Amino acid sequence: LTVPIRLAAADGLHLRRTLDSGQTFRWRWEAGGGTDQATGIIGRQVVRIAQQVDGLWLLSPDTHEARRALLRYFGMPAAASARLGTIEAALVTDRVLARIVPVTRGIRLLTQDPWEVLISFIVSQNNNIPKITRSIERLARALGEPLGEGAYAFPAPAALAGAQHRTLRSCLLGYRVPYVRTAARLVAEGRVDLEALRTMPEAAVRETLWALPGVGDKVGECILLFAFGHQTAFPVDVWVKRAVERFYFQGRPRTPKQIHIFARERFGPLAGYAQQHLFAFARERMRS
DNA sequence: GGGCAGGTGTAAT
DNA sequence: ATTACACCTGCC
Numbered sequence: 001l002t003v004p005i006r007l008a009a010a011d012g013l014h015l016r017r018t019l020d021s022g023q024t025f026r027w028r029w030e031a032g033g034g035t036d037q038a039t040g041i042i043g044r045q046v047v048r049i050a051q052q053v054d055g056l057w058l059l060s061p062d063t064h065e066a067r068r069a070l071l072r073y074f075g076m077p078a079a080a081s082a083r084l085g086t087i088e089a090a091l092v093t094d095r096v097l098a099r100i101v102p103v104t105r106g107i108r109l110l111t112q113d114p115w116e117v118l119i120s121f122i123v124s125q126n127n128n129i130p131k132i133t134r135s136i137e138r139l140a141r142a143l144g145e146p147l148g149e150g151a152y153a154f155p156a157p158a159a160l161a162g163a164q165h166r167t168l169r170s171c172l173l174g175y176r177v178p179y180v181r182t183a184a185r186l187v188a189e190g191r192v193d194l195e196a197l198r199t200m201p202e203a204a205v206r207e208t209l210w211a212l213p214g215v216g217d218k219v220g221e222c223i224l225l226f227a228f229g230h231q232t233a234f235p236v237d238v239w240v241k242r243a244v245e246r247f248y249f250q251g252r253p254r255t256p257k258q259i260h261i262f263a264r265e266r267f268g269p270l271a272g273y274a275q276q277h278l279f280a281f282a283r284e285r286m287r288s
Numbered sequence: 289g290g291g292c293a294g295g296t297g298t299a300a301t
Numbered sequence: 302a303t304t305a306c307a308c309c310t311g312c313c
Contacts, residue, residue, distance in 0.1 A: 174309030
């Protein structure tokens with residue numbers, strides 16, 4: 001048993017909202033001694049964390065690597081301009097978000113591995129969170145490196161590219177199998193260099209991502225936002241579409257493209273955060 | 289058990 | 302340039 005390490009001040013973070021916000025599919029919750037604990041997989045590390053009133057705690061493992069990985073993942077410690085309080089203060093100057101953010105506050109955009117985000121969000125198309133989570137878990141179990149404790153790393157590009165069709169089918173990917181496999185081959189063969197996209201301008205990143213099979217507007221925006229930190233990105237899924245139509249267009253129908261244009265114009269560099277709050281609110285309050 | 293939810297690709301207008 | 306439909310699985 002390791003001594004818990006305080007990673008950072010919580011800085012307005014709401015851990016559960018953040019990990020359950022549909023950005024990531026690699027965390028599990030369990031009850032533990034008064035506070036819930038989350039176990040997640042970041043790269044090759046299996047980490048257990050918990051949020052207390054005084055901050056975010058690393059429960060295990062007690063290593064520098066785990067600490068570094070987590071701080072990077074959560075964007076901590078935040079630079080002054082990226083503090084959640086600053087972001088949310090700016091968001092609530094919008095009359096609609098002023099009513100939404102009090103319900104959803106504490107969501108932080110995570111910084112995740114582009115390869116994992118690419119495949120995860122191809123899998124996410126026309127799909128729901130529980131099923132996406134199950135597919136990712138099966139992919140990791142079938143093709144990922146074992147990490148102990150029954151945990152598996154996200155499969156490497158070569159592993160996915162070389163997987164048998166029936167193996168991918170057994171991961172419940174359905175008709176997405178050829179998308180995943182082709183995308184994996186392009187990355188494994190080096191024809192698409194995800195690492196190089198980190199330093200490229202957004203327009204160039206878009207061009208590369210949108211050329212991948214299974215990557216359209218929604219999935220592409222998710223990758224821009226969750227892997228490459230382009231916070232002007234604004235993924236429009238059905239929930240965000242409904243929320244924007246209801247709150248900004250008096251319930252009048254708009255195409256996803258119109259909503260995207262509107263949101264980038266209205267929210268600018270906060271578009272990604274605005275989308276996270278609209279999505280969380282819609283899923284919590286606009287069902288039925 | 290039929291109908292629906294969910295994004296992209298393709299083929300149609 | 303927009304629109305209709307197929308794709309797969311889980312859930313009600």
